[in-house]
Amino acid sequence: MNAVELAPHRIAGLLAPAVDRTFRAGILAGRDGGGAELSQRYGGITATGFLVDLRTRLAAPGGTVDGPGFAAITRYQDPVACRRTVDKQVTHGMIYRGPDGSLSATERGAAFLAELYQVHAEVTEELWAGHDDRVGRLVSMLGRLLSYALVLAEEANPVASAFAALAPPYEPDGTPSGVLLLNRLSTLRHHRADAHAAAWTAAGHTASSIAALPAGPERLAIELETDRRAAGPYAVLSAEERLSMLADLAALPG
Structure with missing residues (x-):
């Protein structure tokens, strides 16, 4: 690849599947490596589901996700079903919902997230062993x-952003590098998700209509527009660093 092919919009498109693959490998390893058992100890998926999704914000002391941010994060899900799920997690004493609709972890929810971070530390250390560099x-x-994405998001001042709701990820002192990688990838995925939503909205779609849109010229145009909208942060990396990021993600097991 040359520097032209590694322009920010180009690398945004190339990196998206690599980011997804690596993130999913870490999350699945966490589920199979103790996460499912941990969830059961706290009441099962009914009690813990959204805590896992919102962990990069709700694990932080005092961390909250506001109503518009939660709506952006769950834009492809039925809002009534999401509210009912939150209701159950409130009943389980894992999530607190404020009068304004904001969500935060209860003391019990925070304890679950602290243990989840430990599970992710253990499984990513094993999954990516030998790849420290x-x-x-x-x-x-x-x-x-x-x-840089946070700077750009503040300048854009979006109405509702999944990325802004969950970034920067909570990284207490001593957070292992595998957890840093997993949660930074998770947060970057939300940045692209916002870009994708902006692209299909501009094309006149809704969350349900874009989900049903088949492959073809219209979907390709939306994907290319997503790359353009997601490209901004990559300007902070050199062309060589963009290639290195792609190569390093491709080389990680998972």
Whole structure:
């Protein structure tokens, strides 16, 4: 690849499946490596589901996700079903819902998230063993990407943003590099999800209509527009770093 092919909009499209693959590998390893058992100890998926999705914000002391942010995060789900799910997690004493609709973890919810971070630390250490240099490079580049993405998001001042609701990810002192990588990838995925939503909205779609849109010229046009809208943060990386990020993600097991 040359520098032209690695322009920000180009790398945004190339990286998306690599980011998804690596993130999903870490999340699935967490579920199979103790996460499912941990969830059962706290009441099962009915009690813990959204805590996992919102962990990068709700694990932080005092961390909250406001109503518009939650709606953006769950834009492809039925809002009535989402509310009922939150109701159940409130009943289980895992989530607190404020009068304004904002969500935060209860003391019990925070304890679950602390244990979940530990599970993710253990499984990512095993999953990506022998790739310390690669993981370290990715953590560093993702940190720069997310910092710049936050600056751009503040300048854009979006009405509702999944990325702004969950970024920056909570990273207490001593957070292992595998957890940093997993949660930074998770947060970057929400940045692209916002870009995708903006692209299909501009094309006149809704969440349900875009989900039903078949492959073809219209979907391709929306994907290319998504790449353009998601490209901004990649300007902070050099062309060589963009290629390195793609190569490092491709080389990680999972």
